[in-house]
Amino acid sequence: MKRADVTWEGLIAKSPTEPSSLVIEGSTKDGHFVPERxxxxxxxxxxxxxxxxxxxxxxxxxxxxxxxxxxxxxxxKDGYGLRLICKPGKAPAxxxxxxxxxxFPQGLDQTIAIEGVARGEFRFAATVAGADAPTTALxxxxxxxxxxxxxLGLNSSGLNxxxxxxxxxxxxxxxxxxxxxxxxxxxxxxxxxAKPAILASWVWKPEEWQRKPGEVLAWAKSMQLDRLYLQxxxxxxxxxxxxxxxxxxVEAADLGIAVFAVEGDPGxxxxxxxxxxxxxxGAISRFQEAATPSGRLAGIQYDIEPYIxxxxxxxxxxxxxxxSDTLKQLHALWRGKVEVVVxxxxxxDLYGQEAIExxxxxxxxxxxxxxxxxxxxxxxxxxPWLTWGVLHGVDIVIALENGPIPDExxxxxxxxxxxxxxxxxxSAADAVVLSDVPVSSKEKMIxxxxxxxxxxxxxxxxxxxxxxxxxxxxxxxxxFPAWRSFxxxxxxxxxx
Numbered sequence: 001m002k003r004a005d006v007t008w009e010g011l012i013a014k015s016p017t018e019p020s021s022l023v024i025e026g027s028t029k030d031g032h033f034v035p036e037r038x039x040x041x042x043x044x045x046x047x048x049x050x051x052x053x054x055x056x057x058x059x060x061x062x063x064x065x066x067x068x069x070x071x072x073x074x075x076x077k078d079g080y081g082l083r084l085i086c087k088p089g090k091a092p093a094x095x096x097x098x099x100x101x102x103x104f105p106q107g108l109d110q111t112i113a114i115e116g117v118a119r120g121e122f123r124f125a126a127t128v129a130g131a132d133a134p135t136t137a138l139x140x141x142x143x144x145x146x147x148x149x150x151x152l153g154l155n156s157s158g159l160n161x162x163x164x165x166x167x168x169x170x171x172x173x174x175x176x177x178x179x180x181x182x183x184x185x186x187x188x189x190x191x192x193x194a195k196p197a198i199l200a201s202w203v204w205k206p207e208e209w210q211r212k213p214g215e216v217l218a219w220a221k222s223m224q225l226d227r228l229y230l231q232x233x234x235x236x237x238x239x240x241x242x243x244x245x246x247x248x249x250v251e252a253a254d255l256g257i258a259v260f261a262v263e264g265d266p267g268x269x270x271x272x273x274x275x276x277x278x279x280x281x282g283a284i285s286r287f288q289e290a291a292t293p294s295g296r297l298a299g300i301q302y303d304i305e306p307y308i309x310x311x312x313x314x315x316x317x318x319x320x321x322x323x324s325d326t327l328k329q330l331h332a333l334w335r336g337k338v339e340v341v342v343x344x345x346x347x348x349d350l351y352g353q354e355a356i357e358x359x360x361x362x363x364x365x366x367x368x369x370x371x372x373x374x375x376x377x378x379x380x381x382x383x384p385w386l387t388w389g390v391l392h393g394v395d396i397v398i399a400l401e402n403g404p405i406p407d408e409x410x411x412x413x414x415x416x417x418x419x420x421x422x423x424x425x426x427s428a429a430d431a432v433v434l435s436d437v438p439v440s441s442k443e444k445m446i447x448x449x450x451x452x453x454x455x456x457x458x459x460x461x462x463x464x465x466x467x468x469x470x471x472x473x474x475x476x477x478x479x480f481p482a483w484r485s486f487x488x489x490x491x492x493x494x495x496x
Contacts, residue, residue, distance in 0.1 A: 005437040008035040011313035011429045015040055022413040022421055022432060022447050033409055033452075038432040040423070048348055049103040051380050054479060057184040062169070063100045068093025073173060082182040086120065086173035094122075097169040097185070098129070104167050105379075107387025108482040109190035112150040112169065118142045120178020126150050126166035133170040140180065151190070189482035197477065198488030200227035200397065202262060203495060210241055213248045219495065220257055228252065229262040229301050229490070234280045239287040246295035253294055260339065263330075264303030269322040277304075277326065281333045300334055301367065302327060303341035314429045320355035327359050337364035341399070344370050344381035347388065356388075365395035367490050371460045373400075373468075375475055382480070389485025396485045398476075402469055403493025405457035412450045417441065419448030463493065 012022075019040030026036040052058045064082060066073040072087035075095055084095050104126075112126060123137035140148050152166060169185070201223070203209055209216045209230055220228055233240035252259050261284050267273030281300070288296055304326065306312055306319045331338050340363050346352035366389070370382045382398050389396040413421045420438050423445040424431045439446060462469035473489055480486040 002435075002437070005435040006433055007436050008434040010035070010038050010432055011310065012038050012040050012432055013313050013316055014425075014429050017041075018415075018445060019423065020415050021450075022423065024411045024413065024421070024432065024434065026409055026411075027406060028409055033411065035411075035434055040430065040432075048384070049099070049101060051105050051376075051383055052099055052102045052187055053376055054105075054187050054189055054379070057186055058099075058102075059182065059185045061099055061102055062097040062185065064095045064097050066093070066095050068173070080181075081116065081184070084122075084171060084173075084180045084182070086178045088175065088177050089173070090175055092133075092172065094133075094170060094172040097171065098167070105187065105189075105383055107383070107390040107485075109192065109484075110152050110482060111188045111190055112152065113184075113186045113188055114140070114148045114150070114169075114182060115145070115184045115186075116140070116180055116182040117145050118178070118180040120176060120180070121174040122178060122180045123172040124148060124150060125170045125172070126152055127168060127170050129167055133172055137170070137172055145183075189479045191478050191481040193481040193486075194484050195487070197481065197486065198227045198258075198397070198490075199223070199225050199473075200229065200488065200490040201225055201494040202229040202231075202490070202492060204231045204262075206231050206233045206240075208495075209248055210244055213244065213251070216495075217248070217252060217255060217257065220252075221255055223494065226256055227258045227260065227298070227488075227490070229260045232261050232280075232284060234283045237279065238283050242287055242290075245287070246291055249291070249295045249297065258298035260299045260301045261297050262301045262303060264301075264305070264341070266305050266308045268302075268304045269306050269309075269319065269326050274322075274326050274329070278329060278333060281330050285334055299336075299339055299364065301339040301341065302330060303367075305341075305343070307343070316349075317351045317354075320351045324355045324358040328362065331362040337362055339363065339365045339367060339397070341367045341369065342385075344368055344385070347384040360392055360394065363394060365397055365487055367397040367399050369399045369401075369492075371399070371401040371405075371492075373459060373462055373472070375472060377459075378472070378476065379479060383483075386480065386483035386485050390483055394485060395487035396483070397487050397490050398480065399490040399492055400469065400473075401461040401492050402463055402466070403461060403496070404463055405461040407457050408455040409452060410455055411452045413447035414450045416446055416448035419446045421447040421449075423447065461493070 022038060022040050024035050024038045026034045052061060059082060064075050064077060066075060068091060070089040070091050070093060072089045073093050074085045076083045114124060118140045122140045124140055125133040125137035127133055138148060203216060249259050263280060268277035304323060306323050312319050368382060368385045370378050372378045372381060385396050418438055418440040420435050422433045424433060
């Protein structure tokens with residue numbers, strides 16, 4: 001491309017293979033698209049299917065297949081349900097019901113409720129793909145419309161039992177002839193809270209709680225908050241206004257509100273940024289040691305987001321290594337476990353998974369930025385973290401957004417010999433170059449415009465819809481406690 005024709009260029013993470021498509025994200029200004037960042041096919045991303053939804057009939061989302069060497073099973077699936085007909089036989093036979101484009105939720109206490117009519121002794125079990133149905137498979141009630149519940153619980157240690165990792169339902173035929181008509185299959189979370197769920201929010205401006213502590217606490221009480229994350233001022237290596245902070249902490253404790261310090265900046269992962277983070281944590285730790293028992297912080301939270309930095313495109317692995325190393329050092333200075341804020345997509349990133357495993361020994365909880373506004377979408381992005389928390393004994397706080405999020409425009413480009421986008425490969429990263437004049441080349445990596453979508457900020461943030469936010473939380477309180485790791489909600493942007 002001629003430099004005079006270039007309208008925008010940006011770096012993206014280097015892919016081991018040539019991306020088949022590019023997405024350039026930006027906004028619209030005065031009717032024109034303004035590019036801001038780009039991404040390609042992420043070969044390091046770990047694909048994850050959407051969850052089967054709770055509380056609705058998922059039978060249409062399950063594909064039946066027959067098994068049995070005697071070939072005595074026949075199935076029919078239509079708008080009225082699933083009919084399974086079995087001829088007599090001695091060898092095991094039946095049908096496997098497996099999600100077509102979804103997956104079963106993991107890590108929680110849940111029940112699979114099945115409704116239908118059986119003629120014969122049919123047995124049901126939830127199993128892992130490839131595993132035999134257990135001898136304890138339950139018998140479905142016979143002769144009239146009935147219900148059965150398969151309970152998939154956790155053992156007392158909090159770790160998954162083999163049965164809990166089920167990703168399919170097995171229906172076993174009787175040895176005699178039989179017929180069953182399955183009308184519905186509904187997944188139900190067994191939400192039995194192991195501990196009270198918190199409701200938390202952030203106060204990012206220190207002057208708010210310093211100048212008007214009573215107003216901040218009155219607001220927190222009116223919102224029924226029981227945890228606050230406070231940004232602190234550090235001056236000359238010390239917490240500023242320690243007496244004011246101490247008094248605030250005492251009054252908050254009297255109101256049943258736990259207060260955490262919150263520290264966060266992408267630059268904290270290395271160099272001067274890390275040194276500054278260590279110095280700030282050292283000051284907060286000294287305040288904690290000098291405070292009276294009733295005037296101490298309840299903990300410290302770190303909100304460090306390295307993916308915001310331009311250098312993230314060059315070497316994601318090193319950035320996440322630096323992130324985990326920084327958190328390890330901060331933990332040592334704090335002399336206790338810490339809470340860490342993470343984006344929901346980090347479990348789908350190979351290097352992110354490695355980083356989370358490295359910090360696991362010294363974290364008390366994770367605040368997951370599950371920034372979505374539709375119930376099922378929130379459950380979808382939160383479930384991997386809640387399951388991880390169950391497996392590792394780590395509390396999970398689900399964070400929702402209430403602050404301003406602008407609409408975004410996503411423009412997709414596909415590989416072509418002629419187009420207005422080009423990918424230029426360098427040793428450490430790739431660059432996307434956008435032009436307003438199409439170019440043609442068989443040697444260069446050229447991409448043509450394919451389509452454009454607008455991603456509404458209302459998909460991510462509840463801003464201006466506080467009643468909707470609170471109603472969403474109330475509904476999710478009947479779901480999330482089924483994961484024993486669930487610790488509560490944190491609302492970002494609640495106090496503007």
